[in-house]
Amino acid sequence: MHIHRLEKIWLTFGMAMLVVFLLVLGLSAFTMGMDTPNSKHHAHSIDPAKVSETPPFDKPVLTPTGDGEYEAVMVAYAFGYSPETLEVPAGSTVHFAVTSSDVVHGFEIPGTNVNMMIVPGEANHVSHTFDKPGEYLILCNEYCGIGHQMMYTKLVVK
Numbered sequence: 001m002h003i004h005r006l007e008k009i010w011l012t013f014g015m016a017m018l019v020v021f022l023l024v025l026g027l028s029a030f031t032m033g034m035d036t037p038n039s040k041h042h043a044h045s046i047d048p049a050k051v052s053e054t055p056p057f058d059k060p061v062l063t064p065t066g067d068g069e070y071e072a073v074m075v076a077y078a079f080g081y082s083p084e085t086l087e088v089p090a091g092s093t094v095h096f097a098v099t100s101s102d103v104v105h106g107f108e109i110p111g112t113n114v115n116m117m118i119v120p121g122e123a124n125h126v127s128h129t130f131d132k133p134g135e136y137l138i139l140c141n142e143y144c145g146i147g148h149q150m151m152y153t154k155l156v157v158k
């Protein structure tokens, strides 16, 4: 009788452990399954082939966000940048968010500290305050193909 009861306890315990084990196994498989595709599709990831349908890059535009600040949503492609010409008043701070719809490009504004790599699949961010009026070149400094030398656009500071 006594032994029988003990056996029952152990059996119950064993079953409980099995359930816990299966739960942990299932849970880790679940989170791993979530993780692998997730690392490719986390908040900052964009399918380069679908840039034209991925907000905000579906509508590249320069938008005033108030207080002399601007947000420039841009797409780099072989071989140019969209939108083509940007214009802001002197003293403006521009927050650039740039992605590529094809290969790796550069995003350099000579005479400023703006110099970043535009990695396809990512929203690449940089900000700069343009105090001096003038025409600023935005150019590609990563070799990206035959039209690389001609890949640039302009930011006009008035």
Ligand code: CUA
Residues within 6 Å of the ligand: 077, 078, 079, 104, 105, 106, 140, 141, 142, 143, 144, 145, 147, 148, 149, 151
């Ligand atoms: Cu784009 Cu070089």
